[in-house]
Structures are given as structure tokens and as C-alpha cells.
Amino acid sequence: MKVKKYQAGTIHDAVNLVKQELGPEALILSTRKMRAGKGAPSYKAQESFEIAAMPSPSSTGRALTDERDHGFLDSLKSELMSIKEMIFLLSRSGRLEEGFRLNPGAIEVYGRLIRSGIAEPYAQLLLENGGAFKENGELPSKDLHERVFKEVMKVIEVTDPFSHDQGQVISALIGPTGVGKTTTIAKLAANLSLKQKKSVGLISIDNYRIAAVDQLKIYAGILGIPCFAALNGAELEFALSRMKEKDVILMDTAGHGHYDVERIEGLRELIGNYLFSRRSRRLRQSSPGYDGRKGCFGEVGPVRSHLVLSAVTNELETERAAKNFGRLDFSSYIFTKTDETQARGVIINQLFKLRMPISFVTTGQRVPEDIFKATKTGILRLLFN
Ligand SMILES: Nc1nc2c(ncn2[C@@H]2O[C@H](COP(=O)(O)OP(=O)(O)OP(=O)(O)O)[C@@H](O)[C@H]2O)c(=O)[nH]1
Ligand SMILES: [Mg+2]
Numbered sequence: 001m002k003v004k005k006y007q008a009g010t011i012h013d014a015v016n017l018v019k020q021e022l023g024p025e026a027l028i029l030s031t032r033k034m035r036a037g038k039g040a041p042s043y044k045a046q047e048s049f050e051i052a053a054m055p056s057p058s059s060t061g062r063a064l065t066d067e068r069d070h071g072f073l074d075s076l077k078s079e080l081m082s083i084k085e086m087i088f089l090l091s092r093s094g095r096l097e098e099g100f101r102l103n104p105g106a107i108e109v110y111g112r113l114i115r116s117g118i119a120e121p122y123a124q125l126l127l128e129n130g131g132a133f134k135e136n137g138e139l140p141s142k143d144l145h146e147r148v149f150k151e152v153m154k155v156i157e158v159t160d161p162f163s164h165d166q167g168q169v170i171s172a173l174i175g176p177t178g179v180g181k182t183t184t185i186a187k188l189a190a191n192l193s194l195k196q197k198k199s200v201g202l203i204s205i206d207n208y209r210i211a212a213v214d215q216l217k218i219y220a221g222i223l224g225i226p227c228f229a230a231l232n233g234a235e236l237e238f239a240l241s242r243m244k245e246k247d248v249i250l251m252d253t254a255g256h257g258h259y260d261v262e263r264i265e266g267l268r269e270l271i272g273n274y275l276f277s278r279r280s281r282r283l284r285q286s287s288p289g290y291d292g293r294k295g296c297f298g299e300v301g302p303v304r305s306h307l308v309l310s311a312v313t314n315e316l317e318t319e320r321a322a323k324n325f326g327r328l329d330f331s332s333y334i335f336t337k338t339d340e341t342q343a344r345g346v347i348i349n350q351l352f353k354l355r356m357p358i359s360f361v362t363t364g365q366r367v368p369e370d371i372f373k374a375t376k377t378g379i380l381r382l383l384f385n
Helices: 011-022 067-079 083-092 094-102 106-115 120-129 141-155 181-195 210-223 233-242 261-274 315-328 346-353 376-384
Strands: 004-008 027-035 047-054 169-174 200-205 227-229 248-253 303-310 332-336 358-362 371-373
Touching (some): 004 011, 011 047, 011 083, 027 083, 027 106, 094 106, 094 120, 106 141, 120 346, 141 346, 169 181, 169 261, 169 315, 181 332, 181 358, 181 371, 200 210, 200 261, 210 227, 227 233, 233 261, 261 303, 261 315, 315 346, 332 346, 346 376, 358 376
Parallel strands (some): 169 248, 169 303, 200 227, 303 332, 332 358
Antiparallel strands (some): 004 047, 027 047
């Protein structure tokens, strides 16, 4: 495959040259700025831009003969950018245009961020913070990639709700309907009891679907752990008191449409007194029965809630869900269904909207395999591999 170089006074003109000669499917290998006089042709402009590109293999007429060809092409394509994509990015880069003029290599990194599903304003911010547009700096593309990845890592915080050794841990999974709360509880219960050898109990407080309790009871039966249904305050208190000795109690809650504020409030009435709450801690301090050390009322608790969000939900809905479920003072995000999309940037977009640690990420329907404890590098891999 033949690589050709194109030079012009502006990045747009260089792109147009590639497009005219190699067509919109051409693949861009590199972009760089050249200073006038140093091997650059004598354009009127003081600097010029060079793009190395090659025709798309599918347009050359050469048949892709074997699997290796396809594999090579796939990996190449995921690294490179087509001329169509570059034109698209340039046309939408707005205030970044000047930045791309200073450092054309940044376009490749920007393309990678956008392809991962990170929204444009956040992608721009990450590039800026990574130093892509410093006056004096035309960073080699590899360095810039690394610096921008570091910026992405700075946005990610992680936590493990079950790691600390402060007595019983009670976790409630909350979130919109169908995001995978019950399945995630089953995965967590299996991993905690079978791998980490902790004693685990389950409580279902789904009072909207009869089948919901059965779904959880089936998992509990397989694992040989107790499971209680609690549809009101008294039943919840009973369930919690029966499992006082357990290391971990996992609470499954009914999925609520995130616009259904009334039902979210209903759930808060049920578990609110047990909830660990950062926000209302000060307000509660003087209330009778409040244990300031634990951060909740009563003998049991605190219950920490974790918001389950699907990676296939769009950015706006995810933000609204986080806002409305914020009434339940969640302590972390759990992102599910990351296997159902390749643009997982919704995770980063949500962190920009509301910074909160991520505890777990799920990657498929298999119980208990398809889950991993959130780590910065694990999430970075998920986003860019
Ligand atoms: N592809 C994929 N599917 C998942 C994942 N997690 C859960 N699911 C599937 O999503 C569907 C809904 O899962 P549930 O666990 O019942 O979801 P829920 O949030 O408890 O649903 P409600 O209780 O009705 O609100 C099931 O078909 C699960 O197998 C995941 O990580 N990837
Ligand atoms: Mg459920």
C-alpha cells in the first residue's frame, strides 16, 4: 500500500488535496506542521502542513485475500482516521481550529476521543488540559496520546464499597428500570461469597413486580444464601435484624423511570433512615436516634446506595437519572451493558457532569463472570481499546 504526502498552506487545503486525489475513504497516517524554509515548499504562508495518507484498500481494487488482511485493516482503521472523518472533525472543531493549526497531530487524538463517545466539549477540554495547544509545543502524537489519556484518568475516581473493614457493609443498588440491578446483585453476591468467602444476604425491596423477588430468590438459592422480601418499613427492619451477622447485605430495589420522582421518593421513605447521607448529615445531627458516627439512624446501617447506569443510555438521560436518583444520596456509579456499545464515553461524560467514584463495571449477561471492579486503567482500556 503506497503512502503519499500532501503539503499545503492550511490543514484544510491539505485535506482537500488528499480528498481530491485519494477520495473520501483515504486513510490518514499522520499530520504535521512544517516551518517555512525547512524542506517545505515556498508557500505564501509562513508555515505549511503535511498529511501522509494512503488510498483505502477497498478502493484500490486489491482484494483482501485472507483473514490476516482483514485483521490488519481493522486494527489499522481503528488507529487511523479516514478523510471523511477528518473533514467532519475539522468542520465541527470551532474554536479548536487555531489549536489544530498549531498542532495538527492533535486532530488524531481528538478523533480518538470523539470515536470513544466522549462529547465534544469534554474532548476539547481534555486536549487542552493535555497541553495540545500550547503555543510552543507541537507534541509527537504518541506523547500527546499519553498526556490526554492521563487527563482522562484524572477524571476517573474509583472505589470498592466492600474493601473496607468497618463491620457490616450494606449496599442498595438503585437506578432506572432494566439497567441490570438484579443481575449485578447476583454477580456481586456470587463473587463476594464464593471468591472472597464473605457471608452475604440479600433483600429485595421491589414492591412493583411480583417476579422481581423470585428472580433474586433463584440466585440466592443457587448460592445458598438467605433472601428476604421487604415491601414496607417493618419488613425491612425485620430482614436487616435477621441478617445482622452477615458481612455484606445487598439490597435490590425496584427500577424506577428516572422521571418518576414520586416513586423515587417512595423508595427514599423506605430506606431513607438507614441511608448514609453526606448531604443531609449536618441536618440530621440533632435528630433523635441519629448516630453521627455511622451517619444513619437506628442500630443497623448505614446503607450506602449505588447508582446503576447503562452505558447504552444517552448522555442526557444518564444525567437526568443521576440528578433524580441523587435524592437517594448514592455513593458510587455502577456502569452496566458496556458490551452493548463501543462508544462508552458516556461514562466520562457523566463524570464531567457529576463527579462520583465508579465501583463496578459490567460487561455482559453472564453471572457471575461479566463484572469487574473499577480501576482507572480498566476503564481507560474499555474506552480506547
Ligand atoms: N448485555 C448485557 N446485558 C445485561 C448486563 N447486565 C444485565 N443485563 C441484562 O439486562 C436485562 C435486565 O436485567 P435486570 O438485572 O433484570 O435489570 P433490573 O435493573 O434489575 O431491571 P428492573 O428490576 O426491571 O428495573 C437482563 O436481560 C440482563 O441479562 C450487561 O452487563 N450486559
Ligand atoms: Mg430488578
